[in-house]
Amino acid sequence: MIVKPGTNIKVNKSLLTDENGQMTISFTAGTPDVYTIKAKSEGIFLGASFSAIFTGQEIVVSNETIISGGNVEDIATTDYKFDADKLNQYGIIIGFSNKVSPGTSELKVKDGELIGTEAKWEDTQVTLTLAEGKKIKHDTTYIVSLTGVKDPHSRDLKQNTVTFTTKDKIPPKISGGNVMDGGKDVDPTLLNEKGIVIEFSEKVNPSAWELKIEDGEIIPTEASWEGRKFILIPLAGKKLSYKTTYAITFGGVKDLARNLLILNDRTIKFTTREKGVLQPTLTLSSSKTFQVSNPSQKVTYSIDLKGLNKFKDTVTLTTADLPANVTADFTTKSVELTEENASQKTKLELTLSKEVAIKTHTFTILATSGDNLTKKLSLQLKVEDPPSLVETLELSADPTSLVADGTYTALPIQPAPKHYR
Known part of the structure; x- marks a missing residue:
């Protein structure tokens, strides 16, 4: 096959072919010489993808199938x-x-x-x-x-x-941090001390950002990008204030495959709490923190949960440092506290095996809410030996005698008391 300068050649079955399985190669010779395509493999036919363009030489392709x-x-x-x-x-x-x-x-x-x-x-x-x-x-x-x-x-x-x-075509998104879009009653003192922390679903490349008061001034900040984590710290003299809405805007955050941050996460708005407003919290208590029991028995503790300052969350109960050979079971392990139902009760039942140690044990109940607020309650369990068995004594009596274990004993007869009128 003779190829002249400026000729187009169609080649089939190539990694570079288009959707129809073809591609067009255009080339121009450096000199007016003709170009020859030759290919041989010891008599074995070669497909078009093994053709080569060259001058004055043959190309010998291995006949090994690959x-x-x-x-x-x-x-x-x-x-x-x-x-x-x-x-x-x-x-x-x-x-x-x-x-x-x-x-x-x-x-x-x-x-x-x-x-x-x-x-x-x-x-x-x-x-x-x-x-x-x-x-x-x-x-x-x-x-x-x-x-x-x-x-x-x-x-x-x-x-x-x-x-x-395969290509990474999954866009990154915000997966955590100490502020969230739409967040309210955020403590500004914590953000001023520790910084605003935003975590992404995967490692991202640094990009432009902006922190500003909503519809107001820009807050000068210093930022650090640490893999999946972005930390934003207001500069000295530019602290976040109480009862203020802020907006963080990202520009061009991309993962390592250059996928852009999802659209909904490119702006985060949050509002700080009022100064002096008490933070929502909860209390954990029991009417009886000390119990006594014996091996192979069960003992129950009454547990009281109470939400304060408009606390609203699901509280999960767990135990720690439970004595060996003792199992624990809560009547309700996940307790929902709301403003309307701020006080809730549940029970903890301990089952003691016969191998439990005879001593006073101390263990802990933990109440953890979704925002990682944890309260602890220390309880004690005294395990004693079971009471010793007392031999029984069978007694039977009549007015004048007493029989004890088959032995007859006469009783003196007391004279009847005299009555005077």
């Missing part, structure tokens, strides 16, 4: 990450340098689950279509394994696996 082409490529030969959406739509295509006889294929997550697929074998490629309900996920590494695949000379493939990684 994995070549398709819509994924092994991570050993490329840093490119592939689009999971397109793989789900068109399937995973593995190409070969020669015609092959069908074998078996397997797709799995690296160090993870096996994924069901249906394989369609053609002369120089196999297409793996995912089973119903299965999807290739973003930012995940997969391995395609091929077994029993032979070339026209019944030889095994030189390479029988393809490991590839």
